Amino acid sequence: MPLPLHVDVALTHLMGRKRQTLVSVTGAALGVGFFIAMAALMQGFQAFFIATVVDVAPHITISDExxxxxxxxxxxxxPDGAVAVRGVKPQDERxxxxxxxxxxxxxxxxxxxxxxxxxxxxxxxxxxxxxxxxxxxxxxxxxxxxxxxxxxxxxxxxxxxxxxxxxxxxxxxxxxxxxxxxxxxxxxxxxxxxxxxxxxxxxxxxxxxxxxxxxxxxxxxxxxxxxxxxxxxxxxxxxxxxxxxxxxxxxxxxxxxxxxKAESWQEANEGIFNAFVIQNAIMYSTVGAIMVVAAFGIFNIISTVVFEKGRDIAILKSLGFAEADIRRIFLIEGVLVGVVGALLGWAIGYALVAALASVRFDLGGGQGAIQNDRFYLAYSITHYLIGAAFSITAASFAAWLPARRAARLNPVEIIRGAA
Structure with a gap:
């Protein structure tokens, strides 16, 4: 079954610059893969900590306060008067x-x-x-x-x-x-x-x-x-x-x-949970930085294609392609890079998580010691979906500006310039 024309043109553009395409795909894949591994590691530890606290401590503690x-x-x-009470001696009570x-x-x-x-x-x-x-x-x-x-x-x-x-x-x-x-x-x-x-x-x-x-x-x-x-x-x-x-x-x-006073286990450990929020923010910031770098690579390759394929764009427009069609072609190029990067990133992330799961630490400990000789990992399809969303969103955004520029090119000026 033949591919749709827009997709076929987009693939032709990408395969014409294989090295740059491979670099862009690799950047997106590494971002997705490292996000999956980091998310599994951090959320695994957080889940282990919460499970430990919930097992050891009661869920709610009512105290005599x-x-x-x-x-x-x-x-x-x-209650609404200007009343100030000072020097009150606390009552002795049991x-x-x-x-x-x-x-x-x-x-x-x-x-x-x-x-x-x-x-x-x-x-x-x-x-x-x-x-x-x-x-x-x-x-x-x-x-x-x-x-x-x-x-x-x-x-x-x-x-x-x-x-x-x-x-x-x-x-x-x-x-x-x-x-x-x-x-x-x-x-x-x-x-x-x-x-x-x-x-x-x-x-x-x-x-x-x-x-x-x-x-x-x-x-x-x-x-x-x-x-x-x-x-x-x-x-x-x-x-x-x-x-x-x-x-x-x-x-x-x-x-x-x-x-x-009734204190829940969440309130008792609120400081730790605030640290978890900061930890997650660091994780998303790190992965975001990786994806921004990958987005610049995607922006570069699509901008180069727009510059080199000016005559092709003019021919497509002269054949009846509207601005929306031209824009769609270059957006498809960005999305394709993002999707392929996400799929490869899933494989990289799975491999990294499997490698982390196989790591063992010799911490010693006698009888009854907590068996924390390994990384605590959280396996979740959500990590893969979020990673893919990172990749496709960054790739689409990076392709948007070159796509707009390509759609606005005037075929008459291109052909005159070439002549």
Whole structure:
């Protein structure tokens, strides 16, 4: 089946300058290929980080804090008045979530929500002559299994061992290493309230998140309340949702209902996500720069064709080709370069991603170490489509100006000039 006349003419022009066409196609292909590889690498790491955070931490944490401080009575009485309150002595009050278990009952009525109470406070852990500060979290082990994936990160023991050992404590591998402790060792726990208790290490976990592995320990909620001298008090309610992406909206609704600060996992890691935005901007800027260079090559080849094929353009116009037809021919040339560059770029990108996937790092690590000896890669057809859109858009834009110039050429002036 013969090609349409416009396409046939465009191909003839491109094949007449094979070297320049090959350079332009290669530039577009490299831009697409490197974009696919960079996108797979960066978004793969971002997805791994988010999955790690979502697995380790609850989706929403309700704490015994308020996002805005309480308004003083004078300010509340005269909201529009020129009232200034200074030197207010804060009232001493018992910290904790008031009616915490009633709030838990209300939250459990919400569909797709799992809830667990906890009491978090600081504690000094002493083993021999070594002391380390840690955040001690009192938990209900069975509820904890539902709201976090900490159990799958255990390298020794289990969270459920806390039920059989009331004096048990579970801590991160890094914290245990700093203390020089191992499962079965007896430690001394001292709270800021001055309460001292002997505890036994019954489990170790490794999440790969430093804040958890190096600075947190878990024990039974009742035992933590005794150690902190805060009987029947909880200061955290932690939630896990079926729809993890709805955490921010759900947290806003919960905070509006119960007044206590409700922080979603997105809000807690907002600084990291802002860094991801900058990272993605760098990626798109780099690929954009590559495509701009390729676009200049396409602009150069089509401009040269317009300059060299002046007589051909005059003949085409004399045969009845309109300006739109001439413009279409040269636009097709740019689009063809962009399409071929995109297809070759897909192959290059696939090869680069496969090469990155085969790279292995010897990072050492003992039993239970996170297996991060490779690149985390995100495979997505979207990367290929975006890369192709980059290539075709840049090529079309580069071909537009020469195409307009070709369409405006006057055949009479061309023939006279040639004569």
């Amino acid at each position: 308020f996002r805005e401080p309480a308004r003083q009575p004078a300010v509340a009485a005269f 910290r904790g979530i008031k009616r915490g278990f009633a709030i838990i009952d209300a939250l459990e009525e919400m569909p797709g929500v799992l809830v667990a109470p906890s009491l978090q406070g600081q504690v000094f852990l002493r083993y021999g002559a070594t002391e380390r500060n840690a955040a001690l979290v009192g938990i209900d082990p069975r509820r904890e299994l539902a709201i976090t994936r900490l159990e799958k990160d255990m390298v020794a023991g289990s969270l459920l061992d806390l039920e059989t050992r009331p004096d048990g404590v579970v801590m991160g591998v890094a914290l245990a290493k700093r203390l020089g402790a191992a499962p079965g060792d007896r430690l001394t726990a001292i709270s800021p309230a001055g309460v001292l208790r002997r505890v036994t290490v019954v489990g170790l976990y490794r999440t790969g998140v430093t804040a958890f592995d190096d600075g947190m320990a878990f024990m039974l909620l009742k035992q933590a309340q005794i150690l902190q001298d805060r009987a029947n008090v909880i200061n955290r309610i932690r939630l896990r949702l079926d729809d993890v992406d709805s955490a921010r909206a759900a947290a806003a609704r919960i905070e509006a209902r119960f007044a206590y």
